[in-house]
Each structure stands twice: as C-alpha cells, then as structure tokens.
Amino acid sequence: MLLNYYPLVLAIGGLMNPQWNMCSKGRRQSPINIEPDKLLYDPYLRQIHLDKHKVSGMLHNTGQSLVFRVDKDTKQHVNISGGPLAYRYQFEEIYIHYGTENQQGSEHHIHGYSFPAEW
Helix, strand or coil: CHHHHHHHHHHHHHHHCHHHHHHHCCCCCCCCEECHHHCCCCCCCCCEEECCCCCCEEEEECCCEEEEEECCCCCCCCEEEECCCCCCEECCEEEEEECCCCCCCCCCEECCECCCEEC
16 A cells, blocks of 8 residues: 555655655666665764564565554554664564565565565
8 A cells, every 4th residue: 555655755755855856756766776886885874773672563464565563552662763864763564575486575686686575
C-alpha cells in the first residue's frame, strides 16, 4: 500500500523543499545500484544511534515481503538518531523484501549484485 503513494510523495517532496528538487525529476530513485568504487568517505558523519528496547508487534507475510509492525500501545519506543539524520525518528515498522530465488530478493544492488533479501 505504501508503494502506491511513493511517486506522489517524491513529486511533492521536490516541490516542498528546493534542496529536494531531484525527487520530482525521476532520477536517483529506488531501486539503486551502489558502486563501491564511487563512494566517498565522510569523516564528519556521526554514528547512528539505535535504542535497544525490546518491543512487541505483529509479523505479516504479504507474499512479497515480511512486515513487522510495533504494537501501538507499546510503553517503550525504539528511537533512531545520529548519522546523517537531523532529527530523532521512532521505529514503527520494517519491511523485509525477499525473492522466490536466493539470487533475486533485494530491490537494490551492490556493484550489480542482488541479494536474497533486504530491509
């Protein structure tokens, strides 16, 4: 369901903030192929911080992915911050994409190589 709104979100994002203008142009979007020899090291990039709280939730198999959703009434939340993130984000769900064959489950590639799954 989220994927149905994805192109709209990208187009609107490009209009909301001039720094996000590539979002409305249809380039540099998912899926991507990461080419390790073209990556740049950023010595100022902070470590990502992830709270280590146990949470309960439901795991759903959609047939194309596994989706884990945190229970809405949970008392402790898992927050994610640091790295390139300007804000603290609260973990609510994670999608794990998989394929019917081990060679093609990931949506994204590294140096042209696909993986059995990705999140």
